Amino acid sequence: MMKYAIGVDIGGTKVAIAVVDQAGNSLTESIIPTDLSIPAIKMVEKINNEIEQVIIGTGIPTDQLIGIGIGAPGPLDSKNGVITSPPNLKKWIDVPVTRLVEQHFSMPVFLENDANAAALAERLTGAAQENDNFVYITVSTGIGAGIVAEGKLLRGLKGNAGDIGHTVVDPSFGKCTCGQYGCLEWIASGTAIARQGSAIMGKAISTKDVFNLYLSGNEEITHLIERIFRVLGVACVSVINTFDTEKIVIGGGVSKVGAPLFQSIQAYVSEYALNETGRQTEIVPAKLEQKSGVIGAAALCFNRI
Ligand SMILES: [Zn+2]
16 A cells, blocks of 8 residues: 655745655645744644645545655754754744644654755655665755765754755855855855855856856856865765765755766866775766655655654
8 A cells, every 4th residue: 555645845935745655756745935924833833734735635545644754944953853943944943843743633743954855855766766875965055965874864963964064175265154264055055156256246146147157158257166166076075085975966056057067076076085986976966856855854754654
């Protein structure tokens, strides 16, 4: 009998809810806006109502629904099911989201940070189906990672492992919002690319504008982008040397630039990773993107039960 789980992906602007089957197919998807003007508890009530509608809408008998998985931005406490203080959900301080959802539905509820959930989605049905040792890296407005080691998601103490955005890769790029100099996220996130590109061009431009200038051969922007690809390579080498991973899957908006980024990182890795197998680590694009949030959240249930 096919089993199903509900995946809930809570983001700073929207919440996606889907019913996902064991094979990782999402059957229905519903999206509601994240209302940051109301208390978190009220927003969770809205999410509960929407989950209820989605369950009714699919008509799947409740005995085939094994649970509800929630992916949310960190920092959080996945073991206790609490969203603690995410910068993208400003009023969500110490919100016991797992308990609030569990009270409403008679099935188990799990919480995981969104990058970890996306890693599970890539393993279930995306670019890492064959891999027991891989790292998923999202390069988007921020940078985060989900680490799968020996077939298991590496969570750490509270579920915040893999926060590689604040790994120092090149202090010459200046002071990050966290206070350290030269964090990966400060240099290579979408936000950082737009910031540095704007400084070069002397006007506010978007990440997409920066990449268009790069693809059209603008010299100063090309220099910037090559340095950025290089620090992404530096970060990947650290990941490979630390986890002895066999594949790195890169997703998020910035990865959309495609071949130049992947070739550059692959070249850096094949030169600088410490051991022979490390130098052969595959650097590949994520497959799921938009849907990785809900599929990964649902995968939390298949992973634990
Ligand atoms: Zn930092």
